[in-house]
Amino acid sequence: MKKKVKNFGKFHSQLDLPFSETNNEFLREIFKTLELKFGLKYASNQKLIDLGAGNGTIVIFTVLNYCIRAHGIEINQNLKKEANNRIKSLKKEGKYKKRLLKKTKIKLGDFFLHNLKEYDYIYIYSLPSMHRYLKHLFRTAKKGAVIISHRHKLENFSSILKEKYILAHKREKQKIFTFIYKKIS
């Protein structure tokens, strides 16, 4: 997060990947799976990042429910501001939340330029059209890191990621999946 990020428009990211929020119910299912099958531990030293943090939903959920550090990178200035405003107003709800929310950090930046080596859980809700640019990014993650791709399978990543679990979110007429991988090399 320290690196000064330049050239935000490099991949025309906001056009490639507009804002859409992960549904709260899906989020609960995803995190339950991480807890039961991928070693997510309450109040541990583990660290999560949301690539394209939007209005901060994932980061806020992580900290309030799991009490671990959660970071987000967002390229859109307005969304980043909205996320930080949400965090600010939640902090006003009491000392407990204020203490927990100190574990959040949402930065303005381009996730393609980021290094992921410090993270145990890497969340991304992206689109297949941008997946071909993601390989170099996931290469920076540490071995054993868990990568969560909401809605879209990460195709052609088998040299660095192993698919471990597909979570099906059961909704009327709609089939929505979350794909969970482990970094293998």
Ligand SMILES: C[S@@+](CC[C@H](N)C(=O)[O-])C[C@H]1O[C@@H](n2cnc3c(N)ncnc32)[C@H](O)[C@@H]1O
């Ligand atoms: C589908 S939304 C997901 C939002 C949030 N992660 C969630 O699941 O609720 C994708 C977000 O990624 C942001 N984004 C797109 N390209 C980006 C980039 N290169 N770096 C950082 N954020 C990016 C968009 O502005 C958008 O807010």
